[in-house]
Amino acid sequence: MRRIKPIRLRAGMTVDSLARELGRAGVIGAGRVAKAVEIIAEMFSDESYTIFLSLSGPLVPAGLRLIISDLIRKGYIDALVTSGANLVHDLIEAMGGEHHSGSPEADDERLRERGVSRAYDIYIESRVFQELERFLYGILDEIPEEKRRETPIWGLLREIGLRLRDEDSILRCAAFRDVPIFSPALLDSMIGIPLWMYSQRRMLSINPLRDFEHFAELVYDAEKAGAIILGGGVPKHHTLYMNTLRGGLDAAVQITTARVEDGSLSGAPLREAISWGKVKGTRIVDVYGDATILFPLIVAAALERVEATFT
DSSP: OOOOOOOOOOTTOOHHHHHHHHHHHOSHHHHHHHHHHHHHHHHHHOTTEEEEEEEOSSTIIIIIHHHHHHHHHTTOOSEEEEOHHHHHHHHHHHTTOOOEEOOTTSOHHHHHHHTEEEETTEEEETHHHHHHHHHHHHHHHHSOGGGGSSBOHHHHHHHHHHTOOOTTOHHHHHHHTTOOEEOTTTTSSTTHHHHHHHHTTSOOOBOTHHHHHHHHHHHHHOSEEEEEEESOHHHHHHHHHHGGGGTSEEEEEEEEOOOSTTOOTTTOOHHHHHTTTSEEEEEEEEEESOHHHHHHHHHHHHHHHHHHHTO
């Protein structure tokens, strides 16, 4: 047993100072956040780690876009595993579209009449998706036909990213940093039907099995493998599942609001993944709460700790 020490706040304290105070208490959510900072700082500072960032939920339109693109730009992320929706919203921002805040209690029938779609309190004009379709078709037309034939999803996303001008785009940053983006459920997003429609008039054939080849190469080549998992669903499972090829992740942090009682993968604690060979070791922690709050705080503290080490 260890004595629980009370948290002390001070005016002007840094994010890492706060995280260390949470660690002094070391229990319940405070203890989990402090451990998450410790594990992520360890992964960021150890070049032997191959780090996978898994994204589920409306994290890009909710404001995390620049954090993700900056982590990729600075070399902290080696591969991104994400829902198609987050890439859709990155493209919307890249083409000059906007997301707005609104009331989660609005009349959805009236929003529909006004041409507004919502994800809780995130609002977006429906016309943007029509503009996105034209924007995407223009990019696809620029990609040589041979690169649109039997393309892996990550390869198609790279080609799209190389043709974006927005330097804050996740797709662009990943393409120019040679960081692959894996999106196994890409077609289950607002660009799924447009991609299918494009394939009816021009060459576009996607071979997702080729994504496994590249993902497997990263996993096999990893001296150590670590993951930061935001939310659940397909991105979480794909990240864990592919790492069974090496006997599991060496370290992982999960931030989730999902519950464990229904037995779903989204709510499963990381320790459960040990039984499947998806995770190994004790450098794991589940942090329960809203990723739009916790991820910025945890990453800010971890980066402060890492950058202090190398200055």
